[in-house]
Amino acid sequence: MVSLRCKMAVKEELDKLKLEHSTVDLGEVTLKKTIHGEDRELLRKGLLKKGLELMDDKKSMLIERTKTAIIELIHYSEKYPKVNISEYLSKELDYNYTHLANLFSEVTGTTIVNYIILNKIERVKELLLYDELSLTEISFLLEYSSVAHLSHQFKKVTGLTPTYFKKIKQYKKRIQLEEL
Template sequence: MKIHIKYMVSLRCKIAVKEELDKLKLKQSSIELGEVNLKKDISGDERELLRKGLLKKGLELIDDKKSLLIEKTKTTIIELIHYSEKYPKVNYSDYISEKLDYNYNHLASLFSEINGTTIANYIILNKIERVKELLLYDELSLTEISLLMEYSSVAHLSHQFKKITGLTPTYFKKIKKHKKRIMLEEL
């Protein structure tokens, strides 16, 4: 049985979900971002206990198809930007559409309707959070980060970074110990 979970965007979330499943003695064959494959169907009572346990950890079970599609879209973007070694050579809209097997215009319209922001803006917010993370690691130059994140230039990255954060990447790097990153769940 497959269940879908909202706000499950990190390893920490996977661990939290596993803890809740273990409490209820629910065996799983896999736990991925936003999705758990259980070895057997669960009862209504078990589902309710799981729902309550997940809510305490800031996670939610997804029951309706629209919310599920939005979460799959977000998960696809997060996996691509935060956990991929290399970005695809196709544009984001083609990648998301192909990965989810949905028309991109439909996804974009639904995403905007439900979230009040566009997929493009959500991608930008995630890219900037990833850039912040890379700046905090202090292992790559701004040029290397720009190339890694598929920006057309350092100037483009810097402009987008400043537009979102109000700071230049260089200034952010200087004050990095005092600046907190936004949790992926909050984007």
């Protein structure tokens, strides 16, 4: 679950099946009772119809929690905090960063750093399309060392300069967060 829409879809399925829950957060649900058998299968099928999946595997759950922490940090924070990402993830997930990084790479086929870069570029695209901040302000907001660094990374990922991307607003190549 990486968006508020996903969260609402999960709540809807839980309510439909009358499964009591105490929390539904991005990537994690806390049920008041353990579910088995038919209820579990109905929930799994209901979530699949909405493009979501029920995860039981501890590794997959940790990867999803890692992705959710990164997405919340980059896309939903008021300001990208000035923290070392390895320290942030270790603290947030209560795991050694080396373990998280190795597991993430093994399961997803990409590194945490690359996943962060892809998310930051998607956030830059979003902010460019809103046209409320200058490239300098976006660079500062997302903790890039310079506008040149942001521009270089943006071009490397998208093949376009941020200025050109901004000029062609009809460019429809934004990637859904779930697909990163």
